[in-house]
Amino acid sequence: MARRVVVVDGPSNLGLRPPEVGTVPGCYKLAGALRDQGFVRRIGAEDAGCVTPPRYDRGDWEPGDGVFNAAAIAEYSVRLADRLAPLIEDDSFVVLLGGECSNLLGPTLALKRRGRYGVVYLDGHSDYRTTGNSPYVGAAGGEALALVTGRGQDDLTDLEGQGPYVLDGDAALLGIREDDDYATDVEAAGIPVWSALTIAEDPVKAAEGVLRHVARDELDGYWVHLDVDILDAEVMPAVDSPDPGGIQHEHLRALLEPLLKAPTCRGVDIGIFDPDLDPDGRYAAALTDTLVAAING
Numbered sequence: 001m002a003r004r005v006v007v008v009d010g011p012s013n014l015g016l017r018p019p020e021v022g023t024v025p026g027c028y029k030l031a032g033a034l035r036d037q038g039f040v041r042r043i044g045a046e047d048a049g050c051v052t053p054p055r056y057d058r059g060d061w062e063p064g065d066g067v068f069n070a071a072a073i074a075e076y077s078v079r080l081a082d083r084l085a086p087l088i089e090d091d092s093f094v095v096l097l098g099g100e101c102s103n104l105l106g107p108t109l110a111l112k113r114r115g116r117y118g119v120v121y122l123d124g125h126s127d128y129r130t131t132g133n134s135p136y137v138g139a140a141g142g143e144a145l146a147l148v149t150g151r152g153q154d155d156l157t158d159l160e161g162q163g164p165y166v167l168d169g170d171a172a173l174l175g176i177r178e179d180d181d182y183a184t185d186v187e188a189a190g191i192p193v194w195s196a197l198t199i200a201e202d203p204v205k206a207a208e209g210v211l212r213h214v215a216r217d218e219l220d221g222y223w224v225h226l227d228v229d230i231l232d233a234e235v236m237p238a239v240d241s242p243d244p245g246g247i248q249h250e251h252l253r254a255l256l257e258p259l260l261k262a263p264t265c266r267g268v269d270i271g272i273f274d275p276d277l278d279p280d281g282r283y284a285a286a287l288t289d290t291l292v293a294a295i296n297g
Contacts, residue, residue, distance in 0.1 A: 001043075001044075001260075001261065001295060001296065001297065003093045004046065004090070004092045004093065005092065005093045005295070006045055006087050006092045006093070006094055007039075007040050007045045007046070007047055007048060007094075007096075007097060008048045008083060008094060008096050008097070009050035009096075009097050010031075010050075010051050010053075010080055010098050010099045010103050010106065011027075011028040011029070011030065011050065011052075011053060011099055012028065012073075012098065012099045012102070012103055013025040013027050013028040013053070013100055014054070014056055014069040014076065014100070014102065014140070015073060015100045015101060015102030015103075015139055015141035015144070016240055017139050017240075018058075019240065024056045025056075025100065025240060025274065026274040026275055026276030027098065027099060027240070027271060027273060027274050028053070029275040029276065030097055030098055030099060030272075030273045030274070030275065031050070031097035031098075032275070033275040033281070033284040034097060034270075034273075034287070034288050034291070035097075036284070037281075037284055037288035038288070039097075042288075042292045042296075043095070043291075043295045043296060044296075045095065048083070048087060048094075049083075051083050051106075053072070054072040054075060054076060055072075057072075061138070063135070063136045065138075066137060066138075066153050067137055067138060067140045067143065067152070067153060067156060068139070068140075069140070070155055073102055073105065073140055073156060074156055076106070077105035077156075077159060078106075078160070079106075080096075080103065080107070080109075080110075081106045081107070081110035081159075082110075083106075084106060084107055084267075085110045085114075088111065088114070088266055088267070089114075093265070093266070094107070094266065095268055095269075095270070095295070097269075097270055098269055098270060098271030098272070099270075100140075100141040100271050101123070101127055101141040101142075101144035101225070101227055101272065102140035102141050103269050103271055104119070104144050104148055105144070105148060105156065105159070107223050107266075108166055108223065109159055109165055111220075111221070111223060111266065112162045112165040113162065114220065115220040116167070116170065116218065116219055116220055117166065117170070117220055117222055117223060117266070118166065118170035118171060118172070118213075118219050118221075118222035119172075119224075120171075120172050120174065120210055120214055120225065121145050121171060121173045121174065121225050122174050122175050122224065122225060122226045122230050122255070122256075123176065123227040123230055124175055124177060124196065124229035124230045124231075124241070124243055125142065125176060125180060125227070125229065125241065125243075126145060126181070126183055126186050126193075127141065127142055127143060127145040127146065127227075128143070128145050128146045128182040128185055128186050129142050129143045129146060129181075129182060130143065130185075131152075132151075132185075133181075133182055133185050141271075145171070145173065148164065148165045148166050149164050149165075149166055149167070149168055149171060149189070149191075150163050150165075168189045168190045169190050170214065170219060172191065172192050172210050172213050172214060173186055173191055173192070173193045173194070174193075174194040174199060174206065174230070174255070175194070175195070175196050175199060175227075175246070175247065176193065176195055177195070177246070178196075178197060178245065183195075192210075192213055194206045194209065196230065196245055196246050196247050199247050199251055200247050200248070200251050203247070203254035203255040204254055204255075204258070206255060207254070207255050207257075207258040207259055208258070210259065211258065211262060214264075215262060215264050220264075222264060223265070223266055223267055223268070224259055224260060224265060224268040225269055225271075226256070226268055226269065226270045227271055227272045228271070228272050228273045228287060229241055229243065229272055230247060230252065231246050231247060231248070231252060232244060232247060233246065235249060235283075236273075236283060236286075236287070237283070238273055238275070238276075238277035238278040238283045238284075239272045239273060239274060240272065249286060249290045252290055252294070253290050253293050253294045256294035256295075257294045257297055260294060260295055260297075270291065
């Protein structure tokens, strides 16, 4: 990649449910697992450090209380935006190693401070749960696309009075399964959707369609969000919600490469991979190979 590439660790697990009582989600170890595979060196990146998240503590949260860890997520998102802002200002290509999906609040806030940007949301799930389509909200990771487009509680959707961080018409959703609970709501909002099945049929064509949508003149650029559960559960079971019907590594590489090399792409965040579910490191190795190939083009 011709631009300076920088890597920032954003190891927040604040927006996921505990996998078991008395435990915390292991996705905060994602950055370490990819670094152990030589990720930073292999993409020729500079290391811009780590933004350390607050403690994971849901307290006595109960359904109906809103998003758990909301205050911590809000505080962390502002600090993450502050770290990313000068890198984006310097025209660096930023790789943010999460973490879970609510990490997207940080880069979208940083970009909204600058102008009007789109987001390409690559995920096996729509993450569009709101109190309007669900009995209650809770895990911000399952609401991240809704939150960045302004749907949800003000302490997360309107940080610094900047909400919504992304307009509906400036977002795109890719990779959801055919039975996604909220796909109809996403489409009704005017957000175009490419399902996993559509991507698998022709990932290059999908990427071309997305670029036509987010590389428009009225946008100052866009950010790519990658939840690795876009991959089929057979090749990526080390996530909190593995599902069949996803894409393969070769599809992901073919999809990512043109999206990341476009000059208006400002960066990518990568999340949800859980090294606790990958004891021998095989899935970290395969994921790193795919990401390195896509970024290096």
